[in-house]
Amino acid sequence: GAVVSQHPSRVICKSGTSVKIECRSLDFQATTMFWYRQFPKKSLMLMATSNEGSKATYEQGVEKDKFLINHASLTLSTLTVTSAHPEDSSFYICSAAGGWGTDTQYFGPGTRLTVL
C-alpha cells in the first residue's frame, strides 16, 4: 500500500515553455500533497503544500505564479512549471499524506526536468 506515482519520470523542454508534472496516490486518498525540489547531492526542499479543493500554500521564496499547483481530487495533484528557464532544471518530487497519521508522507519516484 501507500504507492505514489509521478508522470513523467523525466522531461526535457525548451526555455520559455511550460511543463506539467502529475502526482497520483494510487491506493489511498491523499488529503494533502506536497511538492519538493532537490538539487544534486542536496536534501529535499519543500516548495508548497496543497490540500484538495483549496489553494496551495507556498514556502517562502517560491514563486506561486511560476510553479502552479492544482489539487483537483484526493488522488491527483499537478505542478506546472511556467515559462521554464534553465535554472528551473531540477529533480521534482511529490509526496502524499493520507488520513491515517497525517504526518507520514509517501513519496513519488520523482521527475527529472531539464530545460535547454
Added chain:
Amino acid sequence: GQQLNQSPQSMFIQEGEDVSMNCTSSSIFNTWLWYKQDPGEGPVLLIALYKAGELTSNGRLTAQFGITRKDSFLNISASIPSDVGIYFCGGATNKLIFGTGTLLAVQP
C-alpha cells in the same frame, strides 16, 4: 529553507558493520521519519516514530524518537551492500523538514 542537522555526512564501511546516524533540531517535532533514497528515485519510508521515547525496529533497522522531541537516531545492524544510499531524517509537525542526509557506502 529550514533543514535539520544530520550526522555523519557520509560513511564508508565494510559489509557486516553496524551503522549509526542521527538528527538534531532546535525545534520540537510531533513525528520523526527516516527515509532512504537511491539515485534518481524518490525517498522510501523506512521507519515512522510518533511518540517521544519510542523505539521502533524494521528488520535490521532501529530508530528512536528522542525524549526531548528534538532528535532521533537510526541504527542499521550487520550492513549489506544493498544498504548503500542516502538516508534522510525528517521531522514533522504540520510540514516535513528534512535532514541534510547521510551518504552510506558499504564495501563487500
